Amino acid sequence: MSASPAFLMRLVASSFSIAEKAQTVVHQVMSGGDLGVVEKTGAHDLQTKADRLVQLSICSSLARKFPKLTIIGEEDLPFQEVDEDLIESLQSEEVLKYSCPTQYDHIKEDEIVVWVDPLDGTKEYTEGLLDHVTVLIGIAYGGKAIAGVINQPYYNYQAGAGAVLGRTIWGVLNLGTFGIQLKEPPEGKHIITTTRSHGNKLANDCINVMNADDVIRVGGAGNKVLQLIEGKATAYIFASPGCKKWDTCAPEAILHAVSGKLTDIHGNPFQYHKDVKHMNSAGVLATLRNFEYYASRVPDSVKTALVP
Ligand code: AMP
Ligand code: MG
Ligand code: MG
DSSP states (O other), X not given: OOSSOOHHHHHHHHHHHHHHHHHHHHHHHHXXXXXXXXXXXXXXXXXXXXXXXXXXXXXXXXXXXOTTOEEEESSOOOOOOOOGGGOOOOOOHHHHTSXXXXXXXXXXXXXXXXXXXXXXXXXXXXXXXXGGOEEEEEEEETTEEEEEEEEETTTTTTSOTTSOOOEEXXXXXTTEEESSOOOOOSTTOXXXXXXXXXXXXXXXXXXXXXXXXXXXXXXXXXXXXHHHHTTSOSEEEEOSSOOBHHHHHHHHHHHHTTTOEEEOTTSOXXXXXXXXXXXXXXXXXXXXXOHHHHHTTSOHHHHHHOOO
C-alpha cells in the first residue's frame, strides 16, 4: 500500500467492502423468506426489502466516511436512522495495493458523484433467477464514469458444493478491471444480450437487423456487461428508454477499463454529473470489441424514435 492513497483509491476500496456487505444483506433477505415486494411504477418496476436495505447500507456507509460526496441512489426512501449493522467502514486492502492513475490522483471528495443501484435485476431476484442480480456502485468525475464496483451476490450459486458464492469486480479507467477474467467470445459469432422483462417492438426491431447468431435475454444491466467481458455475448443492445444512470455508471466504467465501449444507441457517451436526467432515454449499446459493427446497423427508424 502506498503511504497516502489518493482519494479515488480510498473511495473504490471503501465501495468494494461496502459492496461485499451488500452481498450478505441480499442473501439474508432472500433466506428470511419475505422479500417485501413493492411495485414502483408498475409490475415491471419492483422494489424489495433488499433494494431498500442495501441502498441504506451503501449510501449511509459512504456518506459517513466521505461526507462531501454527492451520492444518488435509485430508491426513493424516507429519511430514517440506519441500523449500525448496515454500516461498513472497512476499506479493501487489495484495492489499496494499486496506485491511482496520475490523471485522477488530485480528485477531491466534493468533485465526485456516486451512482448507486442497490439491486440491479430486482425482477429476476423475485423470480429466482439469482445470478442475474448485481449491486452497482458507479463513480463519476467531470461527468464521466471513471470507476466502478459490481458485486454479483449469487455468482456460482449453481456450481455446487465447494464453489465460492458471489464475487466483487472493480475497475478504474487507465488502471484496469479486477475480479473477473476477460474471455473471448466464440470466433466470428454475433451474440446479443438484451432485456428479458422490458422488451418492446422498438427494442426487437433493433436486434432483428443485427444478423445475430444468438439472442440471450437476461435481467440486469450489470449482468449483461459482465457477459460481454466474459465472452458470453458480443453486444448488449437495448433500444428503449428504461435504463437509468445508476444502471450504467458502474458497468460502463468497468467495461471501459478493459477497452470496451458503452453508449446510448446513437453512440453518444453518457453524462453522469449530478444534475443530469436519470433516464437513459436513448437506450444502451455496449460491446467489448467491434462496436462499429453494431452501431452502424442501428436502423434510422430506431434512432429517430430514441431522442437523447
Ligand atoms: P433489464 O435489462 O430489463 O434488466 O433492465 C436493466 C435495468 O434497467 C434494470 O434496472 C431495469 O429495472 C431498468 N429498466 C429497463 N427498462 C425499464 C422499464 N421499462 N421500466 C423500469 N425499469 C426499466
Ligand atoms: Mg437497475
Ligand atoms: Mg435497482
